[in-house]
Amino acid sequence: MSRVLIYNLIRFVVLVLVQAFLLKNISLYNLSVPYLYILFILLLPFETPNLLLFPLSFLLGLTIDAFYDTPGLHAAACVVLAFVRVLFISITVQKDGFDNEPEPTLGNMGFRWFFTYAAVLTLFHHFFLFNLEVFRLSEIEYTLLRFLSSSVFTLFLILISSFLFYRRKER
């Protein structure tokens, strides 16, 4: 239990630092901006109670906001992400399987499940984030282009980092 706590704490700090000091400076053609920090919410254990999941997402978003000078924007997007996560997991995962697979990682759940999971959650988060940031219908084409290319970039980074820390399920 305490090991899970420490892992997630370290993950939180590392992802926030990477996002604020490394990925903030990266953009492809001023179009594609990666937001890798959402990996923290993706990798929270299945059994995280909702009462903890939502405050954690909110806190993560607010921390990123402090670095990005956008109070509330990332927090709002992260809460949407947490809600989509709850729905997605309740649809696709059986409740009694939790004992064997405590965390939704690539090694535990297999590539196909993890890819769909990460893709759906990233798309929701980015769609909400970019549209809330611009908040104008007149630039919708450009916003959609940014949203799609950024989602691809983020998803790519999520998969790479998952393979980097890949651990096969122990049987």
Place this chain on the structure above:
Amino acid sequence: MRNLLIFISKYNAFFLFLIFEIGALIIYVKYNSFQKATYINTANDVTGTMYARTNELNSYLSLKDVNDSLARENARLRGMLQSAYYADTVAQRTVTDSIYKQQYTYTEALVINNSVNKRNNYITIQKGTKDGIEKGMGVISSSGVVGKIIFVSEHLSIVQSLLHKDAKVSAMMADTKDIGSLIWGDDLDPKKALFIDVPNHVKPRIGQWVVTSTYSELYPAGIPLGRVINLHAKGGGFFLNMEVSLAVDFSKLQYVYVVTNKLASERQALEEQEKQE
């Protein structure tokens, strides 16, 4: 009552979602205009000092560019020195000049956080109220206009970059003095801006300089904004819209100058008075 509790606990995810989403949106709507002081930004102690530390490391990588730009500016300033001119009359006398009084002073500041790839970009600089910085002051760099101060803490301030949807600078053609406004375009290109609301009778040329106008209270007149690169940008109607390539490379900002206009408060008071009457 019991049924209500069961209902809420059954759909607790949805209710928690509502509570936190509304909280986040309230913060977003309330603080996003920077009208009120907030701690969720890079001017607070924790994030500010962290950015200052990483900037110390980063600044080593761009020493060459900074050097070049400083050398260029030195050369330009040296050209304006008294010693760069020769006297063609022999008679010399000193005149105590009381015609000119200083209107603008400049405070140099280090850029510690910057972005160019978002819809609304902000720059954090390492000077604050302690150094006499106030909200609403203009910010320029050695190559042109950067933005204006919108939030000040004790040691740090946040600049609304020219790359912002609310940024609008009163501008004019450098040689013909035709007035218009400069805004950032829709396509979010950090190298380009739009020079809009120019009267239709003006005949602009490609390559003409666009500079700050004499109307602006933030900047001295004649600070470069960019050069005209496209005469027929979209929109405009009864006015000419032009595309301008910006003079400042926002992705490489290292040092900026905060402009203090000594007549700003007098001007504001005067214009306020006029509005009331």
